[in-house]
Amino acid sequence: EPEVTQTPSHQVTQMGQEVILRCVPISNHLYFYWYRQILGQKVEFLVSFYNNEISEKSEIFDDQFSVERPDGSNFTLKIRSTKLEDSAMYFCASGSLRAGGNEQFFGPGTRLTVL
């Protein structure tokens, strides 16, 4: 069964460093998403991406964040200058055109630790 994959599973970085979190969505999906979950808190929407552009973003998704689909298979989230409060689990999700993008399949997450 196809699944969303994410790398790395755990990333440790120093405050102020740039990080890139990688996701490989399910191959025939056209809608892509990033969510984050700070430890012990609810899952929060960051951004959605369709047709090579951001379709929606939350107030969390400020200028420090960017997303890209560099090669038609990967979907990346970049944090330019990490802050301590960026420490969280980051989930990538994808959805199919057939379902209108309504059903989202989540990856296993990347745990980001900012020191």
Next chain:
Amino acid sequence: AQTVTQSQPEMSVQEAETVTLSCTYDTSESDYYLFWYKQPPSRQMILVIRQEAYKQQNATENRFSVNFQKAAKSFSLKISDSQLGDAAMYFCAYRGYNNNDMRFGAGTRLTVKP
């Protein structure tokens, strides 16, 4: 703004028994989708069940069923014949018909006792 509320931070159930997890939401939209996701200790989010607001019939997936009360804006999850593998965090989520973002509740941690 749409909000999702799960009023039970923790629930426990005896193996083979039935448990119901509560979820309420607030919205002014008439068309939307509701979901229950399971997050085991591995932290992966797994879709358990979904409900389209325009469907009156409650969704069912094997041992999982929902009680969708649109007027009351309530969307509870019933797990029948609970199994040890059902132990996890359960998140209720809302998504507007024309929106891409999903709003999650704070979660309910379900413990299954053998």
